[in-house]
Amino acid sequence: MSPMKPLAQYGEPTNRSTALALDAADPLAKYKQAFQISDPDLCYLDGNSLGRMPLASVKAVNDFLTQEWGKELVDGWAHWIDEAQAAGNLLGRATLGAAEGQTLVQDTTSVNFYQLCNAAIKARPGRKTVIIDSSNFPTDRYILDGIAKDLGLNLITLNNDGMGGPGQVDVAADCELITPEILEPFLNDDVALVTLQVIHYRSGSRPDVKAITDLVRKHGGLVVWDASHAGGAIDLQFDAWGVDLAVGCTYKYGNSGPGSPAWLYVNKSIQSQVLPTIQGWFANDKQFEMGPFFEPADHIRRFQIASPSIIGIRAMQASYQIIEQAGMQAISEKAALGTELIIALYDAWLAPLGFTLLTPRDQNKRGGHITVGHPDAKKIAAAMRSMTNTIPDYRTPDSIRLAIAPLPTSYTEVYDGLKRMRDLVQSKKYLEIQDSGSRVT
Ligand SMILES: Nc1ccccc1C(=O)C[C@H](N)C(=O)O
Numbered sequence: 272m273s274p275m276k277p278l279a280q281y282g283e284p285t286n287r288s289t290a291l292a293l294d295a296a297d298p299l300a301k302y303k304q305a306f307q308i309s310d311p312d313l314c315y316l317d318g319n320s321l322g323r324m325p326l327a328s329v330k331a332v333n334d335f336l337t338q339e340w341g342k343e344l345v346d347g348w349a350h351w352i353d354e355a356q357a358a359g360n361l362l363g364r365a366t367l368g369a370a371e372g373q374t375l376v377q378d379t380t381s382v383n384f385y386q387l388c389n390a391a392i393k394a395r396p397g398r399k400t401v402i403i404d405s406s407n408f409p410t411d412r413y414i415l416d417g418i419a420k421d422l423g424l425n426l427i428t429l430n431n432d433g434m435g436g437p438g439q440v441d442v443a444a445d446c447e448l449i450t451p452e453i454l455e456p457f458l459n460d461d462v463a464l465v466t467l468q469v470i471h472y473r474s475g476s477r478p479d480v481k482a483i484t485d486l487v488r489k490h491g492g493l494v495v496w497d498a499s500h501a502g503g504a505i506d507l508q509f510d511a512w513g514v515d516l517a518v519g520c521t522y523k524y525g526n527s528g529p530g531s532p533a534w535l536y537v538n539k540s541i542q543s544q545v546l547p548t549i550q551g552w553f554a555n556d557k558q559f560e561m562g563p564f565f566e567p568a569d570h571i572r573r574f575q576i577a578s579p580s581i582i583g584i585r586a587m588q589a590s591y592q593i594i595e596q597a598g599m600q601a602i603s604e605k606a607a608l609g610t611e612l613i614i615a616l617y618d619a620w621l622a623p624l625g626f627t628l629l630t631p632r633d634q635n636k637r638g639g640h641i642t643v644g645h646p647d648a649k650k651i652a653a654a655m656r657s658m659t660n661t662i663p664d665y666r667t668p669d670s671i672r673l674a675i676a677p678l679p680t681s682y683t684e685v686y687d688g689l690k691r692m693r694d695l696v697q698s699k700k701y702l703e704i705q706d707s708g709s710r711v712t
Pocket residue numbers: 319320472473499711
């Protein structure tokens with residue numbers, strides 16, 4: 272597979288022929304057919320929230336129902352029992368740069384985050400400070416706040432977006448980005464845990480995972496990374512970067528379906544030092560002896576709580592096999608080029624209409640989505656859906672996220688979506704939009 276050339280070599284970004292030329296040269300173009308495309312006119316730019324459905328998932332789930340559960344009944348457990356680990360190995364290999372035995376596919380990102388944050392804090396006894404940023408995803412902020420209250424810890428919220436939070440301290444960050452320089456003044460021998468996003472959910476910024484992990488380690492603390500918006504979009508190399516602990520979901524760029532099982536990663540080098548807070552029976556070393564005492568396995572299973580969702584795992588495996596085949600290098604390259612196209616169209620079309628760019632221009636500092644700000648963002652995002660057959664998403668207070676999910680999204684889809692967005696805002700027709708009444712944005 273030959274690598275893609277820089278954007279400028281395909282032509283002027285505002286010409287549709289440029290997007291068509293990008294698609295013609297795209298080594299991943301064929302993968303769009305692997306997904307259900309019910310409406311070919313729809314520009315789906317929200318793969319950063321919920322990925323499209325791979326056609327292979329239908330067969331995988333159906334086969335599970337009829338050939339496994341339906342036929343095998345309880346005997347199926349003989350081969351289902353370790354599926355959280357098998358699925359974890361696939362996900363780790365395909366998307367995390369993780370060798371076997373360090374990843375589990377189970378539960379939700381929230382539960383996995385709770386488990387790993389608690390484990391990290393307890394692995395640093397005597398340390399009483401935990402650090403998060405105010406632009407972090409709500410579930411991470413709320414869960415860490417709960418843990419801090421439970422364990423009597425001092426929670427520092429780095430106020431990098433002006434929204435504040437418990438124990439807030441103001442920091443000057445560009446595009447919300449937490450850098451080692453911003454973080455370092457808060458690190459000392461009282462800090463047990465720092466938790467950050469690999470790709471910021473709102474702004475799309477990407478911190479330097481290795482540099483921050485090394486810095487926190489130098490001060491004796493641990494980092495829990497949330498890679499929900501990064502997995503399947505950028506080429507993660509957790510083993511090589513020395514990441515200790517990480518979590519993420521599988522329903523965004525992982526295309527595994529709404530509520531699909533999430534994952535956790537615990538580096539082999541620290542597995543013996545960290546323990547689960549929710550001591551489920553799957554974590555017990557001799558699980559089927561069902562003994563009176565909890566004795567955790569000395570490997571990744573010590574973080575498994577309970578029965579894996581096999582139906583969810585079958586859908587997830589179908590999707591991650593496609594990702595593995597396509598390869599994260601090609602996928603991350605398309606995310607970089609596709610987001611560059613979005614930025615070029617933003618410069619030409621959106622900036623003159625009063626939009627601002629909230630994502631870094633440096634492709635090493637972003638992932639698969641670009642975020643633009645506008646005072647009428649909520650209305651514009653809703654009108655794009657109902658009036659132009661283009662799906663972005665809105666995030667409070669004033670952001671619209673526009674993503675290229677590299678496997679199912681074409682460059683032309685991105686181009687058409689951005690053009691419809693420009694025309695809509697230029698015409699001011701979006702001002703006529705009525706609130707849909709949905710709780711979801
Ligand atoms: N699980 C959901 C259920 C309903 C609506 C959105 C979600 C999301 O996951 C949102 C995503 N994490 C985001 O960055 O906005």
